[in-house]
Structure formats: C-alpha cells, structure tokens
Amino acid sequence: MIDRKWIGHVSAPSELALDRGRLRFFAKAIGETDPVYTEVEAAKAAGYADLPAPPTFLFAAEMDSGAVMQTLEDLKIPLAKLLHGEQSFTYLRPACAGDVITVVSKIADIYDKKGGALEFVVKQSEARNQNGDLVAELRSTLVCRN
Numbered sequence: 001m002i003d004r005k006w007i008g009h010v011s012a013p014s015e016l017a018l019d020r021g022r023l024r025f026f027a028k029a030i031g032e033t034d035p036v037y038t039e040v041e042a043a044k045a046a047g048y049a050d051l052p053a054p055p056t057f058l059f060a061a062e063m064d065s066g067a068v069m070q071t072l073e074d075l076k077i078p079l080a081k082l083l084h085g086e087q088s089f090t091y092l093r094p095a096c097a098g099d100v101i102t103v104v105s106k107i108a109d110i111y112d113k114k115g116g117a118l119e120f121v122v123k124q125s126e127a128r129n130q131n132g133d134l135v136a137e138l139r140s141t142l143v144c145r146n
Helices: 020-028 040-045 056-066 065-072
Strands: 014-017 082-091 100-113 118-128 134-145
Touching: 014 056, 020 056, 020 100, 056 100, 056 118, 056 134, 065 100, 100 134
Parallel strands: none
Antiparallel strands: 014 100, 082 134, 100 118, 118 134
C-alpha cells in the first residue's frame, strides 16, 4: 500500500526553458497542424509573443527534471505497475518560446479502490513563468495496480 504520509508532500521545483525547436518538434509529434505552433509570424499575428507551448506540453517540465520518477521512487510505485489515470490542464496565460517555466507539484490525495487492488495518487501542480505569473494548473492521477 502506498503510504498516506505523502499526502501534502510538495516536490522540488522543476524548471524548463521553452525553445522554439522543442516546441515545434512537440507540435509535430502530437499532429498539431495550426501554424501558430510552428511559425513565429503566425504566432505573432495571433497575438502571441513567440511560438506558444502546444496543449499538454507543460507536463514535460516534470518529466525532463526527473521529478516524476522521483515521486514514483518516493512512493515505492514500480514502473511496471503504473497506469496513467487522467490528466487535466487549466491554462491561465500563454507560455511561449523564451519563457522559463517552473512547475511545483503537491500530492493532493492517495486512495484505493477494489479492496486495494488499485491505488490512486492525485497530484496538483502549478506552472509559473520567469516573472512568477501563474501560467497553468495541472492535475494528474497515477494508478498503481496491485
């Protein structure tokens, strides 16, 4: 069983510098065809300062920093038993190429279902830009099969 002592635990900050090449690559990888995500001129014409981060891109900050793997290690969740439960994003302002995004996460809840056969870890995160402005709120649920 995942120890409930981790509820309320706050992760170390994860930092991610947004660069155009990486944003373009991600946009293409997810099949995004809107030129706003790949052409600076289109992005600026749409009112962005530079190429905006495509939907779901901000999740990369914690993945790159190793914070997700550290959380799994802390909670003693074997990767082989991990399922992706759900994920949601609330965007409050654009994150664009040139921004540096910092993500801090907190374990909001840990619970089980089916008599402990499935355990759930709910994680809430805030993504802020280099000015400290809240860019997005992220929520994800990890599922551990026992």
